[in-house]
Amino acid sequence: MKQIINLTINDKKYEVAVDANLTLLDLLRYQLGLTGAKKGCELGDCGACAVIMDGKPVNSCLVLAVSANGKDITTIEGLEDENGLHPLQQSFVEKGAIQCGFCTSGMILSGKTLLDKNPNPTDKEVRSAISGNLCRCTGYQKIIEAVQSVDSDI
Ligand code: FES
Ligand code: FES
Numbered sequence: 001m002k003q004i005i006n007l008t009i010n011d012k013k014y015e016v017a018v019d020a021n022l023t024l025l026d027l028l029r030y031q032l033g034l035t036g037a038k039k040g041c042e043l044g045d046c047g048a049c050a051v052i053m054d055g056k057p058v059n060s061c062l063v064l065a066v067s068a069n070g071k072d073i074t075t076i077e078g079l080e081d082e083n084g085l086h087p088l089q090q091s092f093v094e095k096g097a098i099q100c101g102f103c104t105s106g107m108i109l110s111g112k113t114l115l116d117k118n119p120n121p122t123d124k125e126v127r128s129a130i131s132g133n134l135c136r137c138t139g140y141q142k143i144i145e146a147v148q149s150v151d152s153d154i
Contacts, residue, residue: 005069009034010078018065025049025060027068028075036076036105040134047133050106051075057106057113059132076105079112087150088112097146099137106133111147121148 002017009032018027025042028034028051040048042061049061052074079086085093088108098104107130114121114129121129126144135143 003066005066007068007071007073009073010075016065020064020066022065023061024051024053024058024063024065024068024073027065028060028073034075034077038102038105040102045134046103047106047110047130048103050109050133052109052113055113055116057110057132074109074112076108079108086112088115088147091146091150092143095142095146095149097138097142103133103135103137107135107143111143115147115150123148 002019004015004017006013006015008014009028014032016027016031018031025037025039028037029039037051037060038048039061040046044059044062047059049059050057051060053063053068053071079089088111092098092104092108110130110133111126114125118125123144126147130140130143
């Protein structure tokens with residue numbers, strides 16, 4: 001039996017009917033067509049599915065959609081605006097912090113959560129913020145540089 005939930009995603013309000021065992025990740029990807037959050041391990045280990053929920057990064061594969069009722073969610077699709085890429089997205093491009101891209105949306109959302117609280121993080125603070133996000137391609141250093149080199153006014 002489906003349950004009706006109401007949530008806000010990228011400043012847009014949604015009312016959707018979901019199965020009790022549906023994850024937030026599957027709601028985003030398969031019911032709402034927001035495929036920026038990636039499906040990696042589905043175990044909470046890789047961070048590829050990370051989104052921001054009420055200001056905190058969460059692994060959406062571990063969140064039931066019904067638990068997101070009433071929540072405010074930001075996905076990678078919500079960062080770009082009419083002026084183009086978000087400065088953190090632009091920084092990832094300019095620093096070469098993207099290779100296959102599978103980890104990128106989660107990395108950027110973890111980085112954004114940090115920068116929203118702390119616009120000038122240290123190397124250690126960035127490493128801590130992205131510690132739940134695995135990248136098999138970049139070696140992490142360019143990702144750290146990308147987070148640290150964003151204009152503080154984001
Ligand atoms: S897919 Fe969610 S943490 Fe890996
Ligand atoms: S760029 Fe490929 S996993 Fe990070």
